[in-house]
Amino acid sequence: xRQSQLFTKTRREAPKDEVAKNAQLLIRAGYIHKExxxxxxxxxxxxxxxxxxxxxxxxxxxxxxxxxxxxxxxxNPDIWEESGRWSDKEVDVWFKTALANGSPxxxxxxxxxxxxxxxxxxxxxxxxxxFYPYQIxxxxxxxxxxxxxxxxxxxxxxxxxxxxxxxxxxxxxxxxQCAEAYLRVFNRVGIGAQTYRTFASxxxxxxxxxxxxxxxxxxxxxxxxxxxxxxxxxxxxYSQEVLADLGLVEGELEKTxxxxxxxxxxxxxxxxxALGLRFRGEDGTEQPVVMGSYGIGPTRLMGTIVEVxxxxxxxxxxxxxxxxxxxxxxxxxxxxxxxxxxNTLYTDxxxxxVEVLYDDREVxxxxxxxDSDLLGLPYRVLISKKTIEEGGVEVTYRQxxxxxxxxxxxxxxx
Amino acid sequence: xRQSQLFTKTRREAPKDEVAKNAQLLIRAGYIHKExxxxxxxxxxxxxxxxxxxxxxxxxxxxxxxxxxxxxxxxNPDIWEESGRWSDKEVDVWFKTALANGSPxxxxxxxxxxxxxxxxxxxxxxxxxxFYPYQIxxxxxxxxxxxxxxxxxxxxxxxxxxxxxxxxxxxxxxxxQCAEAYLRVFNRVGIGAQTYRTFASxxxxxxxxxxxxxxxxxxxxxxxxxxxxxxxxxxxxYSQEVLADLGLVEGELEKTxxxxxxxxxxxxxxxxxALGLRFRGEDGTEQPVVMGSYGIGPTRLMGTIVEVxxxxxxxxxxxxxxxxxxxxxxxxxxxxxxxxxxNTLYTDxxxxxVEVLYDDREVxxxxxxxDSDLLGLPYRVLISKKTIEEGGVEVTYRQxxxxxxxxxxxxxxx
Numbered sequence: 001x002r003q004s005q006l007f008t009k010t011r012r013e014a015p016k017d018e019v020a021k022n023a024q025l026l027i028r029a030g031y032i033h034k035e036x037x038x039x040x041x042x043x044x045x046x047x048x049x050x051x052x053x054x055x056x057x058x059x060x061x062x063x064x065x066x067x068x069x070x071x072x073x074x075x076n077p078d079i080w081e082e083s084g085r086w087s088d089k090e091v092d093v094w095f096k097t098a099l100a101n102g103s104p105x106x107x108x109x110x111x112x113x114x115x116x117x118x119x120x121x122x123x124x125x126x127x128x129x130x131f132y133p134y135q136i137x138x139x140x141x142x143x144x145x146x147x148x149x150x151x152x153x154x155x156x157x158x159x160x161x162x163x164x165x166x167x168x169x170x171x172x173x174x175x176x177q178c179a180e181a182y183l184r185v186f187n188r189v190g191i192g193a194q195t196y197r198t199f200a201s202x203x204x205x206x207x208x209x210x211x212x213x214x215x216x217x218x219x220x221x222x223x224x225x226x227x228x229x230x231x232x233x234x235x236x237x238y239s240q241e242v243l244a245d246l247g248l249v250e251g252e253l254e255k256t257x258x259x260x261x262x263x264x265x266x267x268x269x270x271x272x273x274a275l276g277l278r279f280r281g282e283d284g285t286e287q288p289v290v291m292g293s294y295g296i297g298p299t300r301l302m303g304t305i306v307e308v309x310x311x312x313x314x315x316x317x318x319x320x321x322x323x324x325x326x327x328x329x330x331x332x333x334x335x336x337x338x339x340x341x342x343n344t345l346y347t348d349x350x351x352x353x354v355e356v357l358y359d360d361r362e363v364x365x366x367x368x369x370x371d372s373d374l375l376g377l378p379y380r381v382l383i384s385k386k387t388i389e390e391g392g393v394e395v396t397y398r399q400x401x402x403x404x405x406x407x408x409x410x411x412x413x414x
Numbered sequence: 415x416r417q418s419q420l421f422t423k424t425r426r427e428a429p430k431d432e433v434a435k436n437a438q439l440l441i442r443a444g445y446i447h448k449e450x451x452x453x454x455x456x457x458x459x460x461x462x463x464x465x466x467x468x469x470x471x472x473x474x475x476x477x478x479x480x481x482x483x484x485x486x487x488x489x490n491p492d493i494w495e496e497s498g499r500w501s502d503k504e505v506d507v508w509f510k511t512a513l514a515n516g517s518p519x520x521x522x523x524x525x526x527x528x529x530x531x532x533x534x535x536x537x538x539x540x541x542x543x544x545f546y547p548y549q550i551x552x553x554x555x556x557x558x559x560x561x562x563x564x565x566x567x568x569x570x571x572x573x574x575x576x577x578x579x580x581x582x583x584x585x586x587x588x589x590x591q592c593a594e595a596y597l598r599v600f601n602r603v604g605i606g607a608q609t610y611r612t613f614a615s616x617x618x619x620x621x622x623x624x625x626x627x628x629x630x631x632x633x634x635x636x637x638x639x640x641x642x643x644x645x646x647x648x649x650x651x652y653s654q655e656v657l658a659d660l661g662l663v664e665g666e667l668e669k670t671x672x673x674x675x676x677x678x679x680x681x682x683x684x685x686x687x688a689l690g691l692r693f694r695g696e697d698g699t700e701q702p703v704v705m706g707s708y709g710i711g712p713t714r715l716m717g718t719i720v721e722v723x724x725x726x727x728x729x730x731x732x733x734x735x736x737x738x739x740x741x742x743x744x745x746x747x748x749x750x751x752x753x754x755x756x757n758t759l760y761t762d763x764x765x766x767x768v769e770v771l772y773d774d775r776e777v778x779x780x781x782x783x784x785d786s787d788l789l790g791l792p793y794r795v796l797i798s799k800k801t802i803e804e805g806g807v808e809v810t811y812r813q814x815x816x817x818x819x820x821x822x823x824x825x826x827x828x
Binding site: 005006007008009011030033035036039040041042043044046047050065067068069070071072073074075076092095096097098099100101105107114118119121122128131133138140142143144154155164 | 419420421422423425444447449450453454455456457458460461464479481482483484485486487488489490506509510511512513514515519521528532533535536542545547552554556557558568569578
């Protein structure tokens with residue numbers, strides 16, 4: 001894409017009320033727009049990042065048998081009354097609204113109830129189990145404080161998968177499969193090294209739940225990590241008893257702040273009992289379905305990547321989620337032959353399917369470099385009179401800051 | 415995909431309160447689930463259709479220079495006060511809600527205000543124009559009546575594009591480009607022959623707006639079509655004066671009911687004046703931006719395709735939007751060699767990238783055929799002891815109902 005065509009521009013300052021680094025950088029670089037605290041729109045560059053994150057999550061969910069659905073934001077109180085989660089006393093993040101006739105409705109902040117109700121129409125026998133529907137959909141949570149940029153939204157994207165199994169054994173097997181898929185997601189988006197599977201508080205159906213926590217000073221959680229084993233304990237359950245339980249030793253743990261980028265819960269029969277989701281087992285008896293829920297927030301993940309990898313000059317995108325792979329920057333100083341060289345390279349790369357943002361704007365070289373650092377694409381390819389004379393192009397790796405001089409052909413196999 | 419793995423099943427009956435043919439068929443076939451009137455969830459098969467429709471729309475919007483964004487559902491009253499559209503007296507489809515601190519919010523039913531406000535941050539000079547942001551996003555409209563299935567939702571998907579141009583000439587040129595792109599969309603999704611560009615009521619900035627109306631008894635509109643010229647007039651503006659205006663003759667028009675599948679509006683400077691979106695022109699003077707809006711509802715389009723093409727046996731999907739291209743049906747009667755033949759064909763087709771729904775369920779042949787008709791995939795490929803003995807496979811074209819016997823190889827080039 002030609003940068004002159006992009007309708008967004010970089011800005012020197014983020015809005016004064018924006019305190020989170022991720023949102024400050026993303027707003028300054030034109031990736032997102034702040035509507036109000038915790039509510040952000042995604043502009044063209046931001047959409048491209050979000051779509052790539054979504055695609056990675058979708059691929060991993062499909063690989064473990066996930067079936068994609070799209071549930072509704074508008075929620076019928078009836079099914080939430082069945083589970084006991086309609087009341088604002090039980091759940092303090094509801095946004096509520098009403099139909100024209102006055103009937104109350106909620107805005108979905110999670111979807112256990114809705115999917116359990118749908119499953120009632122399709123589950124009769126053990127032969128109908130297991131299955132794993134998921135969606136990538138907008139959630140609404142009426143948070144009192146929303147100061148973490150796109151990491152804690154009042155409106156945000158969530159990938160939520162729900163598992164429906166016949167018994168605790170097959171449930172446990174899928175639970176582990178999904179935990180592994182989650183680690184693959186975090187590796188692929190570029191924060192695998194900083195992310196720990198973390199023991200956190202469970203519920204009625206298991207002692208622990210699993211969180212995936214990314215080490216960062218911007219996080220709202222505190223965890224104790226064991227780097228060697230790649231696991232951690234959330235502060236909320238940290239105790240001598242838990243250490244003993246997990247075979248971890250106090251001295252080998254490191255206390256740190258972290259961002260929760262994913263979680264999985266054993267829901268047991270909490271919702272299937274409440275909503276009457278039962279099936280006839282192989283032995284002929286009626287049984288409640290065993291459920292689990294598995295969440296990753298694509299928007300929070302995007303914010304986390306920015307928090308963890310950005311440097312003092314701007315955003316640093318891993319290649320897998322960058323809006324474009326190459327930032328082609330021409331410094332022509334008005335020289336038509338330089339522009340023409342850059343134009344041809346842009347066309348050739350695009351034809352080969354390489355994703356290129358081409359800075360063809362008529363602005364100072366210094367501004368182009370500063371914008372390029374802020375935008376954070378993995379490879380900056382510089383074309384100038386000098387590089388053409390020297391018979392190649394200059395490539396700067398955004399992450400390492402390293403600059404190398406290579407032949408034009410080598411750009412195609414970066 | 416193996417049908418035995420799909421968590422949805424066909425049903426004999428739709429819910430009693432469902433009166434729209436599109437929703438009745440889609441619910442019976444397991445494509446969607448009804449949450450309440452005008453609010454539907456999309457199940458795995460329905461999601462696949464929706465994604466294909468979205469992809470076609472996205473490709474056509476990108477081809478005319480559209481830049482994809484994702485705006486928010488939660489709306490800040492401030493910008494709507496500026497345009498005078500916050501009050502329930504002005505707009506009767508608002509869903510309203512509130513932050514925990516009591517501040518009122520709306521749920522977006524359209525996004526002129528939000529995008530105009532965003533554009534204020536990026537438009538300064540004529541050099542910053544034109545641009546064409548669009549999104550495929552969930553809209554909320556508090557309709558008093560919602561009896562048309564997924565064709566009129568209280569919550570529904572909308573593709574809304576907004577154009578920002580420096581003057582009426584460049585605006586008009588893009589308006590025509592987008593009208594042509596819309597016709598390409600309707601052709602590609604398979605309802606081009608039934609869809610007419612229709613003159614409808616305009617506004618302060620143009621005598622007419624353009625609607626795209628698909629002829630159907632299920633429609634809520636009435637139009638007068640001229641089949642030869644491929645245009646129509648909406649009843650709401652039909653008069654002798656309009657006929658003269660458009661050079662149409664009363665006797666050559668046919669009155670019919672129709673579904674509005676798209677619309678485009680010349681917004682003029684209505685929103686740019688109200689929200690102060692101005693730029694410095696080439697001549698140095700300050701001017702308001704000239705805007706247009708361009709809508710297609712992917713969910714309504716999906717409902718329209720069902721209404722227009724379904725027959726007495728069920729849904730009929732055009733290949734471009736079918737959830738799978740081939741419905742592979744094995745009628746083995748327990749014969750392992752038939753199952754094995756079908757399994758191998760399924761694997762081979764899938765490896766070649768052909769999208770196949772494979773009915774490997776242990777149910778009666780009659781049930782498989784009825785389900786296959788209801789689901790409506792373009793090609794049914796039947797494998798039985800008889801077809802194997804005869805050295806080929808049987809293909810039934812869902813739309814025409816025609817059955818032919820072809821070699822196994824020919825299936826790969828259907």
